[in-house]
Amino acid sequence: MPVLPEEIESYASAHTTPEPSWLLAAARATAVETSSAQMLTGHLAGRFLEFVVWALxxxxxxEVGTFTGYAAMSMAAGLPDGGRVITCELDARHAALARAHIAASPYSDRIELREGPALETLASMTQPVDFAFVDADKENYLNYYEALVPKLSERGAIAVDNVLWSGRVLDPTVSDAATEAIRALNERVRHDDRVTCVIATVRDGLTLIRRR
Ligand SMILES: C[S@@+](CC[C@H](N)C(=O)[O-])C[C@H]1O[C@@H](n2cnc3c(N)ncnc32)[C@H](O)[C@@H]1O
Structure with a gap:
């Protein structure tokens, strides 16, 4: 998954503030409870998101794509008083695991999990979005982006995960639906006059996007 060499990724992780025990416990439980622990946002990207939320x-x-709640809890830790996270998850089992981890965290009062297709949840939301983290089915990335940009508050921003897709986005021999969808999103964002963006080479590539 990470686009940087493993030893660079390990060094960066070793020199990043460690996770609190309750978050580490959730990450470890995910490895036991699911067969897809590689989807977990994880230490480096989690700390990165927490920092961005703290700054904004x-x-x-x-959040689009809760999985077991790691990023939702990381972002909740950076919120100001009164701030909240709405996190969207389609899979009932993932939602149940996330609910249990969130309940065991210090931030359960700041996080609301909405179960169902994220596009429907986004369509039902009327309040301005100050920060969004997109990390669900890649085929819908462009749809999530187009749904979120008009909802952004004046200083609103979006982070999109996996935009380098382990380097597959720049391999011309790869043309599966997920890769093509990420390429389409990257092109759209780069040429969208409404926004300014930067791809941070954190883990699998994380685009930060803000309104102009
Ligand atoms: C890469 S994981 C998210 C990781 C998560 N952000 C974390 O902190 O570990 C992607 C998640 O998106 C969910 N998902 C996939 N399609 C979805 C959809 N249409 N609506 C909502 N969630 C979806 C998957 O079930 C999965 O739990």
């Missing part, structure tokens, strides 16, 4: 001081954070 959003009232409302929206």
């Amino acid at each position: 001081q959003p009232r409302l954070v929206v």
Whole structure:
């Protein structure tokens, strides 16, 4: 998954503030409870998101793709008083695991999990979004982006995960639906006059996007 060499990734992780025990416990439990622990946002990206949230001081954070709650809890830790995270998850089992981890965290009062297709959840939301983290089915990445940009508050921003897709986005021999969808999103964002963006080479590539 990471685009950087393993030893660089390990060094960066070793020199990043460690996770609190309750978050580490959730990550370890995910490895036992699921067969897809590689999907977990994890230490480096989690700390990165927490830092961005702390800097932006959003009232409302929206996450697309909860899995077992790691990023939702990381972002909740950076929120100002009164801030909240709405996190969207389609899979009932993932949602149940996330609910249990969130309940065991210090931030259960800041996080609301909405179960169902994220596009429907986003369509039902009327309040301005201050920060969004997109990390669900890649085929819908462009749809999530187009749904979120008009909802952004004046200083609102979006982070999109896996935009380098382990380097597959630049391999011309790869043309599966997920890779093509990520390429389409990257092109759209880069040429969208409404926004400014930067791809951070954190883990699998994380684009930060803000309104102009
Ligand atoms: C890469 S994982 C998310 C990782 C998560 N952000 C974390 O902190 O570990 C992607 C998640 O998106 C969910 N998902 C896939 N399609 C979805 C959809 N249409 N709506 C909502 N969630 C979806 C999957 O079930 C999975 O739990």
